[in-house]
Amino acid sequence: MQFPITIGLHRSRFLDAVLLLAAFSATAAALAFRQSPLVQLAFVMATWLLFGLAWRQMSPKLSAIRLERAGQVSIRGIRESDFLATRLLPGATVHPWLTIIRLVADNGQCHTLIVTVDSLKRQDFRRLRVFLRWQADFNVPDDDA
Numbered sequence: 001m002q003f004p005i006t007i008g009l010h011r012s013r014f015l016d017a018v019l020l021l022a023a024f025s026a027t028a029a030a031l032a033f034r035q036s037p038l039v040q041l042a043f044v045m046a047t048w049l050l051f052g053l054a055w056r057q058m059s060p061k062l063s064a065i066r067l068e069r070a071g072q073v074s075i076r077g078i079r080e081s082d083f084l085a086t087r088l089l090p091g092a093t094v095h096p097w098l099t100i101i102r103l104v105a106d107n108g109q110c111h112t113l114i115v116t117v118d119s120l121k122r123q124d125f126r127r128l129r130v131f132l133r134w135q136a137d138f139n140v141p142d143d144d145a
Contacts, residue, residue, distance in 0.1 A: 004067060026047040031044065085105070100115075
């Protein structure tokens with residue numbers, strides 16, 4: 001691999017579809033629940049309010065991630081132009097269709113990066129997975145558990 005590798009990040013349509021399916025399922029369950037229409041309306045309103053909050057929370061806060069040869073990871077925010085050095089936290093998950101990593105920036109801000117196979121180019125997704133498996137030391141036991 002040629003380092004540094006810069007990977008652009010995008011919103012996952014797969015995660016949006018799963019969230020929407022969960023909201024529709026919860027709405028159907030609330031309407032099937034035998035209660036007064038006012039209680040059903042309250043459940044449906046709460047379901048869609050939570051859907052909106054979750055959908056907003058899942059909006060990307062990072063525009064790119066840069067992988068360095070020495071195992072460092074840098075991030076760039078949506079409104080930023082420079083990369084910020086980060087440190088990988090223990091407890092990463094690397095699967096063929098989903099990768100979840102937690103990063104702490106030098107300024108102390110924590111970021112959880114959820115990357116699905118549809119949120120970036122297939123080649124970039126493979127590079128990220130290979131990098132995390134072979135370059136980064138992220139399988140250290142977590143003391144918080």
